[in-house]
Amino acid sequence: MACAVVLPSCAMQCRRALCKRWLHLSGRKSMASSAHLHIPPMLSKPRQRRRQFHWTTGYRSRDVEFTHVRYNVQRLGFAAITTEDMAFFNDLLPGSVVTDPDILEASNVDWLRTMRGCSQLLLRPRITEEVSQILRYCNSRNLAVNPQGGNTGLVGGSVPVFDEIIVSTVQMDNIISFNSNSGVLTCQAGCILENLNNYLEEQDFIMPLDLASKGSCHIGGNVATNAGGLRLLRYGSLRGTVLGLEVVVTALRRSWIYSRNPKACWVKFSLRLSSWITVAERLFASTLNYKTHCKALWALRERITEALVRDGFVYKYDISLPLERFYEIVIDMRNRLGVRAKRVVGYGHLGDGNLHLNVVSPAFDQQLLDSIEPYLYEWIAQHYGSISAEHGLGFKKKNCIYFSKPKEAVDLMQQMKAILDPKGILNPYKTLPSFTRSTH
Structure with a gap:
């Protein structure tokens, strides 16, 4: 609040x-x-x-x-x-x-x-x-x-x-x-x-x-x-x-x-x-290969944020959407921004519909930002989502x-x-x- x-x-x-x-x-x-x-x-x-x-x-x-x-x-x-x-x-x-x-x-x-x-x-x-x-x-x-x-x-x-x-x-x-x-x-x-x-x-x-x-x-x-x-x-x-x-x-x-x-x-x-835990989880957890693969998989997921920051200027959005619309905004934004964006990626939590949408450009570009906002927020509102999920509003999203x-x-x-x-x-x-x- x-x-x-x-x-x-x-x-x-x-x-x-x-x-x-x-x-x-x-x-x-x-x-x-x-x-x-x-x-x-x-x-x-x-x-x-x-x-x-x-x-x-x-x-x-x-x-x-x-x-x-x-x-x-x-x-x-x-x-x-x-x-x-x-x-x-x-x-x-x-x-x-x-x-x-x-x-x-x-x-x-x-x-x-x-x-x-x-x-x-x-x-x-x-x-x-x-x-x-x-x-x-x-x-x-x-x-x-x-x-x-x-x-x-x-x-x-x-x-x-x-x-x-x-x-x-x-x-x-x-x-x-x-x-x-x-x-x-x-x-x-x-x-x-x-x-x-x-x-x-x-x-x-x-x-x-x-x-x-x-x-x-x-x-x-x-x-x-x-x-x-x-x-x-x-x-x-x-x-x-x-x-x-x-x-x-x-x-x-x-x-x-x-x-x-x-x-x-x-x-x-x-x-x-x-x-409580399941029998299957106990069996899988005791397997060395399973343990190694899990750590490697989550390591990739956990380093996405750092990797994007090193790739250029990042426009970060933490949003929530109905699951049936979860990835649509990523495709839509890629089409909308085209070559002006170096990268448009989405990742997050299917469990609660929380999507981390990231747009990367070589440097800060006000025209690119104007193409993202408020279009993104209007798209989210139209599909009954939220402009902020777990990151909060802070200073950047309060208005x-x-x-x-x-x-x-x-x-x-x-x-x-x-x-x-x-x-x-x-x-x-x-x-x-x-x-x-x-x-x-």
């Missing part, structure tokens, strides 16, 4: 693995939990592994144009950071206040390197109470906040537009508890998806979600966008497995049931899953929401935003449209 979310901790029920031998990766034992977060001895932190899905070197980002310049965005009337503000944050988060320009540059630029903010402050809280104090203080001072997880988003929702304070979940990466009888995992929002899966593999369980960005994305962002992923057809929607969550709303803190609501900072949630939602629904979202975030400090300039549609 109106702003992205932070999930300092979460609880989820995890799938029983198809076969422990199939999933086991040696040498990935759990580590002791952070001393900063007081939790019982049985709790643990998975060994940290971060694959470079997101480029984190500042020098590669200097040539990215500022978002507010490229899109002609006017800064809203938020306060600027003062020395008194810095003193408060340094006292609250000793050693976790970042002002180094090189580190900030990586957090200011999105993975596609098409969006760039100019934040001068990055905060790295470790526990829920710190998040609560940050938002309470920022709300009182009218300081805009940009929650950020793994920064693997593709619609500009994870990076600031101007100088919003970045509140990162990178240090909120503890596993709080895991119950092997119920399959319920409780963890913080900053846990990397792949690290969680590795932790569970050793206990003959598996995460119900698998994404190409699993080596970098945070579980908090996965739930915030209701990500589909490669296991959706087998295990169902991530939303369907969420049992509950705890959120921080500017100056308030309360428990919510997951509603894909981005007007708050979420701090706890849980998932409900089944754990296209009316292709998928009626004015009454958008008005309701804006009213909810006003109630939960009356000053609009949480992830401004995103998700909700910058204009109001008339009733005609």
Whole structure:
């Protein structure tokens, strides 16, 4: 809805693995939990592994144009950071206040390197109470906040537009508890998806979600966008497995049931899953050739996004369509764009009709973009689809929401935003449209 979310901790029920031998990766034992977060001895932190899905070197980002310049965005009337503000944050988060320009540059630029903010402050809280104090203080001072997880988003929702304070979940990466009888995992929002899966593999369980960005994305962002992923057809929607969550709303803190609501900072949630497997799956999973072929097949699927980015400038669209129309738009777009497009490809999730449509050109071409939009969105609306599936609306698609939602629904979202975030400090300039549609 109106702003992205932070999930300092979460609880989820995890799938029983198809076969422990199939999933086991040696040498990935759990580590002791952070001393900063007081939790019982049985709790643990998975060994940290971060694959470079997101480029984190500042020098590669200097040539990215500022978002507010490229899109002609006017800064809203938020306060600027003062020395008194810095003193408060340094006292609250000793050693976790970042002002180094090189580190900030990586957090200011999105993975596609098409969006760039100019934040001068990055905060790295470790526990829920710190998040609560940050938002309470920022709300009182009218300081805009940009929650950020793994920064693997593709619609500009994870990076600031101007100088919003970045509140990162990178240090909120503890596993709080895991119950092997119920399959319920409780963890913080900053846990990397792949690290969680590795932790569970050793206990003959598996995460119900698998994404190409699993080596970098945070579980908090996965739930915030209701990500589909490669296991959706087998295990169902991530939303369907969420049992509950705890959120921080500017100056308030309360428990919510997951509603894909981005007007708050979420701090706890849980998932409900089944754990049965078929005899055939057990037999196939124990076969070495089957295991090898599966890994090779999924490796190809997971690298598509990276390959396209290296092939040229990518116009990315995350849409949903009825299955009978699932691939028609790819053929239609190829015919429409012709040789002006270097490549037009579509891939995604048949289980929920989520198609990732990608158009590649040697460099950014405004005329090509004009041929894609709004034609694509009109085509989707005509066939009763959605302009956004698991990637969200973020900054790039906020003004296209009316292709998928009626004015009454958008008005309701804006009213909810006003109630939960009356000053609009949480992830401004995103998700909700910058204009109001008339009733005609």
